[in-house]
Amino acid sequence: MARRAPAVAVGVGTLALPPLLSGSHLTVYILLGLAVMVTVGLSLLMGYAGQVSLGQASFYAIGGYTAGLLSVHSLPPVLGLLAAPLVSAAFAVVVGIPLLRLRGHHLAFATLAMQLILLSLVARADWAGGAIGLQGIPRLSVGGYEFADDISYAYLVWAAVVLTLLVARNIVASRPGRGLRALASGETAAAASGVPVGRYRLAVFALSAAFAGLAGGIYAFYLGYLAPGSFPVLLSIEYVVMAVVGGLGTLWGALVGATAIILLVQVLNTLGTQPGMPGYAPSVLSYAVYAVLLVLVVIFLPHGIVPAVRARLTRRASSGAV
Amino acid sequence: MREFLQYLITGVGSGCVFALVGSGLVVVHRVTRVVNFAQGSFAVIAAMTASTLLASGLPHGLAEASAVAVGAGAGLLVGLVAIGRPGTPPGASLIITLGLAVFAYAVEVLIWGDQPRSFAGVPGAVEFGGVRFQAHYLLIIGATAVVFAGTAALFARTDIGRALSACASNPYAARVVGIDIVRMGLLSFGIGGALGGLAGVLVTPIQLVTFDYDVTLIVGGFAAAVFGGLMRPLHTLVGGLLLGVAQSFVAGYGNAAYQMEVALVLLLAVMMRQAARAPAAEQEPA
Numbered sequence: 111m112a113r114r115a116p117a118v119a120v121g122v123g124t125l126a127l128p129p130l131l132s133g134s135h136l137t138v139y140i141l142l143g144l145a146v147m148v149t150v151g152l153s154l155l156m157g158y159a160g161q162v163s164l165g166q167a168s169f170y171a172i173g174g175y176t177a178g179l180l181s182v183h184s185l186p187p188v189l190g191l192l193a194a195p196l197v198s199a200a201f202a203v204v205v206g207i208p209l210l211r212l213r214g215h216h217l218a219f220a221t222l223a224m225q226l227i228l229l230s231l232v233a234r235a236d237w238a239g240g241a242i243g244l245q246g247i248p249r250l251s252v253g254g255y256e257f258a259d260d261i262s263y264a265y266l267v268w269a270a271v272v273l274t275l276l277v278a279r280n281i282v283a284s285r286p287g288r289g290l291r292a293l294a295s296g297e298t299a300a301a302a303s304g305v306p307v308g309r310y311r312l313a314v315f316a317l318s319a320a321f322a323g324l325a326g327g328i329y330a331f332y333l334g335y336l337a338p339g340s341f342p343v344l345l346s347i348e349y350v351v352m353a354v355v356g357g358l359g360t361l362w363g364a365l366v367g368a369t370a371i372i373l374l375v376q377v378l379n380t381l382g383t384q385p386g387m388p389g390y391a392p393s394v395l396s397y398a399v400y401a402v403l404l405v406l407v408v409i410f411l412p413h414g415i416v417p418a419v420r421a422r423l424t425r426r427a428s429s430g431a432v
Numbered sequence: 433m434r435e436f437l438q439y440l441i442t443g444v445g446s447g448c449v450f451a452l453v454g455s456g457l458v459v460v461h462r463v464t465r466v467v468n469f470a471q472g473s474f475a476v477i478a479a480m481t482a483s484t485l486l487a488s489g490l491p492h493g494l495a496e497a498s499a500v501a502v503g504a505g506a507g508l509l510v511g512l513v514a515i516g517r518p519g520t521p522p523g524a525s526l527i528i529t530l531g532l533a534v535f536a537y538a539v540e541v542l543i544w545g546d547q548p549r550s551f552a553g554v555p556g557a558v559e560f561g562g563v564r565f566q567a568h569y570l571l572i573i574g575a576t577a578v579v580f581a582g583t584a585a586l587f588a589r590t591d592i593g594r595a596l597s598a599c600a601s602n603p604y605a606a607r608v609v610g611i612d613i614v615r616m617g618l619l620s621f622g623i624g625g626a627l628g629g630l631a632g633v634l635v636t637p638i639q640l641v642t643f644d645y646d647v648t649l650i651v652g653g654f655a656a657a658v659f660g661g662l663m664r665p666l667h668t669l670v671g672g673l674l675l676g677v678a679q680s681f682v683a684g685y686g687n688a689a690y691q692m693e694v695a696l697v698l699l700l701a702v703m704m705r706q707a708a709r710a711p712a713a714e715q716e717p718a
Binding site for chain 2: 162164208209211212213214215216218219220222223226227230234343344347350351354390393394395397398400401402404405408409412
C-alpha cells in the first residue's frame with residue numbers, strides 16, 4: 111500500500127486541480143496530459159523495445175485527423191475518439207512491419223522519414239483540409255453530454271492519462287512485459303529464450319501509436335482545428351526529450367519528464383513574452399531548454415531523472431538501515 | 433533532350449550538396465561510430481554566417497572561407513559535447529547530437545532571425561549543349577570533386593588519415609599504438625563541420641536557407657551516406673548524385689511537390705535492402 115501512496119497522491123492532487131486553474135493554465139493542464147500520454151508510449155518503445163522513434167507526432171496527427179474527419183462527416187464524435195487509437199495502431203502495424211527490421215539510427219531516420227512523408231501527403235490532401243487545415247471539428251459529446259468547456263476536457267484528459275498509465279503498467283507487469291524487459295537488455299538472448307522478438311517489438315510500436323492516437327483524438331476535439339503545421343518534426347523531438355529526461359522505460363519517468371518540460375517551457379514562454387523582450391525570445395528559449403536539458407541528462411544522468419532519484423533514495427534508505 | 437540536360441545539371445548540383453553533407457556524416461561515423469544529427473546545422477550556420485559577412489562587405493571567397501571555418505568550429509564544439517566525456521556510447525551520442533541540432537535552432541534564430549537567407553553565387557550563366565544554366569552549378573560540381581578527391585587522399589596517403597582510419601577499424605588497437613582516439617574523433621567532427629559548412633555555403637545561392645533547412649539537408653545527406661553504409665565516401669558521392677538527379681527528374685517531368693518524397697522513399701528503400709541482406713544480430717545495437 112505504501113508503494114502506491116505517491117501514485118494515489120498524484121492522482122487525487124491532479125483530480126482536484128482543474129477547478130482551481132484559470133483559463134490559460136487549464137489549457138496547459140490539458141496539453142500536459144496529452145503530452146504525458148504520448149510520452150508514456152514512447153518511453154515504453156524506447157526503454158523496452160530499444161527503438162528511437164523520431165516520428166511519434168505522426169501517430170498523434172493520425173489520431174487527430176481520424177477523430178476530426180469522422181466527426182466532420184457527421185459521425186458521432188465518440189466514434190471518432192474510439193477510432194483514433196485504433197487507426198493509429200493499425201497504421202503503426204502496417205508501417206512497422208517493414209520499418210522495424212531497422213535498428214538504431216537507421217530506424218530513427220526511417221521514422222523521421224515516415225513523418226515527413228505523412229505531413230507532406232496531408233498538406234496536399236484536399237479531403238483532409240490540405241495545408242490550410244481541417245476546420246469545424248465539433249466538440250466531443252457522449253450520449254447527451256457535450257464536452258463544452260475546458261474543465262470537462264481537463265477531466266477527460268485526466269481519465270485518458272490514467273487509462274494509459276494503467277494499460278502500460280499492466281503490460282509491463284505481465285508475461286509479455288517480462289519478455290519485453292528481456293528484449294531491452296539483450297535481443298539475441300531474449301530471442302534464444304523464446305521471446306517472439308519481432309512480434310513484441312511490433313506490439314509495443316502499435317501500443318505507443320495507440321496512446322499517441324488517443325491523445326491526438328482528444329486534441330482534435332479540444333481545439334476543433336487541425337493542420338499539418340500542428341505536428342512538426344520538432345514535436346516528435348519534444349516527445350523524445352520528455353521521455354529521455356524523465357527516464358526511459360519507467361511510467362513515472364514519462365510523467366515527470368513531460369511535466370517538467372511543459373511547465374518549464376511555459377514559464378519561459380511567459381518570461382519571453384514579457385514586454386520589452388524581442389519577438390523571437392519565446393522560440394529561442396524553448397529550443398534552448400529542450401536542447402540543454404536533453405544533452406545534460408544524457409551526459410550526466412544517462413538513465414533519466416526518475417531512475418536517478420530513485421537510486422539515490424534507495425541508497426539513503428539502505429545506508430540509514432545499517 | 434535539352435530539358436533532360438537541364439534537369440541533369442540541376443540534379444547533379446543539388447546531389448553534390450547532399451553528398452557533401454553525407455560525407456561529413458561518413459567521416460564522423462567512420463571514426464567515432466556516432467551518427468551526427470547536427471550535420472545539417474553546420475551547413476545552415478555556415479550559410480547564415482556567409483550571408484552576414486557578405487552583407488558587411490567582405491569579398492566573395494573570403495566570406496565563404498570564413499563561414500566554412502565557422503562550420504568547422506561548430507563541428508568541433510558538437511564533437512566536444514558528444515564524445516568529449518569518455519564512455520559515452522554512440523547511441524547516446526545520437527541523442528546528444530539531436531539535442532545540439534535543436535540548440536543550433538536557438539542560436540540561429542537568436543542571431544539571424546527566422547527569415548530565409550540567400551546570397552549571390554558565381555554570377556552569370558553558362559551555355560553547354562544548348563542549355564543555359566547558372567554558372568554557380570559549375571562551382572558546386574568543381575568544389576565537390578576537389579573535396580572528395582582531397583578526402584580520399586587524406587584518408588589514404590597521410591599519417592593523420594591513417595590514424596583516423598585506424599580509429600575506425602579498431603579503436604583499441606589504435607590506442608595501443610599511441611593514437612589519441614578522442615582527439616581523432618574531435619578532428620573528424622571538425623572535418624565534418626567543414627564539409628557541412630561547405631555544403632551550406634554552396635547551396636545558398638541556388639536555394640533559400642531557413643534555420644530549419646537542416647532537416648532537408650540531414651535527411652538527404654543521410655540518404656546519400658546510407659548508400660555507402662555510412663562508411664564509404666565514394667559510395668556517398670554516388671548516392672548523393674543519384675538522389676539529386678532523381679529528385680530533379682521527378683520535379684521536372686512529374687510533380688515538383690513530390691521532390692522531398694523521392695529522397696525519403698529512396699532512403700527507406702536503401703535501408704530496407706541493407707537490412708534484408710544483413711541479419712539483425714550483425715547490425716549495430718541501438
